[in-house]
Amino acid sequence: MSVLKGRSLLEPMDFSVAELESIFELADEIIADPKAFAKVCDGDLLATLFYEPSTRTRLSFEAAMLRLGGSVLGFSDAGSSSVSKGESIADTIKTIACYADIAVMRHPKEGAPRVASYNSDIPVVNAGDGGHQHPTQTLTDLLTIRREKGRLSNLKIGLCGDLKFGRTVHSLINSMLRYDDIEFVLIAPEELRVPEYVIGEIEKSGKKYREVSTMESVLPELDILYMTRVQRERFFNEEDYVRLKDSYILDSDKMKLANEKMIVLHPLPRVNEISTSVDSDPRALYFKQAKYGMYVRMALIVKLLGKEVS
Numbered sequence: 001m002s003v004l005k006g007r008s009l010l011e012p013m014d015f016s017v018a019e020l021e022s023i024f025e026l027a028d029e030i031i032a033d034p035k036a037f038a039k040v041c042d043g044d045l046l047a048t049l050f051y052e053p054s055t056r057t058r059l060s061f062e063a064a065m066l067r068l069g070g071s072v073l074g075f076s077d078a079g080s081s082s083v084s085k086g087e088s089i090a091d092t093i094k095t096i097a098c099y100a101d102i103a104v105m106r107h108p109k110e111g112a113p114r115v116a117s118y119n120s121d122i123p124v125v126n127a128g129d130g131g132h133q134h135p136t137q138t139l140t141d142l143l144t145i146r147r148e149k150g151r152l153s154n155l156k157i158g159l160c161g162d163l164k165f166g167r168t169v170h171s172l173i174n175s176m177l178r179y180d181d182i183e184f185v186l187i188a189p190e191e192l193r194v195p196e197y198v199i200g201e202i203e204k205s206g207k208k209y210r211e212v213s214t215m216e217s218v219l220p221e222l223d224i225l226y227m228t229r230v231q232r233e234r235f236f237n238e239e240d241y242v243r244l245k246d247s248y249i250l251d252s253d254k255m256k257l258a259n260e261k262m263i264v265l266h267p268l269p270r271v272n273e274i275s276t277s278v279d280s281d282p283r284a285l286y287f288k289q290a291k292y293g294m295y296v297r298m299a300l301i302v303k304l305l306g307k308e309v310s
């Protein structure tokens with residue numbers, strides 16, 4: 001019986017390194033033979049409660065459940081649910097738990113999925129809460145790194161763009177702190193630097209890091225470049241967004257400066273920060289990363305529902 005059965009995933013640190021490894025090993029098995037898992041969740045129902053826009057996360061959860069033989073229901077626009085009538089998160093999840101076996105929630109308010117999990121007797125997965133955390137994107141990122149670099153330790157990772165509001169950045173840094181010989185290069189304009197609380201965690205771990213404001217000079221030394229979009233929806237005023245949105249644009253010329261084995265990741269959606277001319281570079285892995293995201297979510301669902309797979 002899986003030790004992850006019945007658990008919720010709210011922050012990446014909710015699962016130990018060994019538990020994460022068990023998810024990645026199952027994802028490897030699924031990637032090797034997806035058809036063998038086509039009926040594992042037959043009769044199970046996954047609910048997607050999305051109070052904020054999403055393409056990849058919601059559709060990859062839905063695709064994951066459907067590929068496991070389960071079914072999906074939910075809403076992708078809070079305006080079309082009873083939330084618009086003033087229903088609380090607690091009441092919504094208590095009701096959904098009567099219908100479904102597992103719920104995935106994205107919400108603009110930090111901590112909302114945690115409130116849901118306290119009121120739920122089915123597993124709740126945080127699919128992004130405000131500028132806080134996005135643990136299943138981190139599972140995606142870690143699986144991609146593990147498969148494409150062959151390891152999760154001994155890596156120098158550059159994170160570039162909106163490191164302040166980018167929840168995927170906060171979750172990824174948090175998780176990578178648990179692996180050996182990790183070094184961070186944090187590339188951001190002054191206003192979009194990593195929040196103090198995340199810097200505090202890096203310092204507590206004793207891992208090496210430095211904050212820089214240009215990408216050119218650090219490209220040759222990186223094993224991984226993790227690009228991010230400037231998070232327009234979290235800005236207080238449009239002027240600041242317009243001033244900062246094109247701070248970094250990765251293009252083919254800049255890729256010439258990078259190591260030939262460096263991989264480029266991005267949680268997507270992309271706006272301008274990676275020129276489409278980079279897409280054909282074999283080091284550009286962001287679309288492959290999106291595919292890994294579906295497989296790792298399949299593995300997560302199987303584990304949280306405690307399905308036996310032989």
Ligand code: NCD
Pocket residue numbers: 056057128134137167168228229267268269
């Ligand atoms: C990210 C998110 O929602 O935080 N997208 C995703 O889930 N793949 C990144 C982003 O929106 O910039």
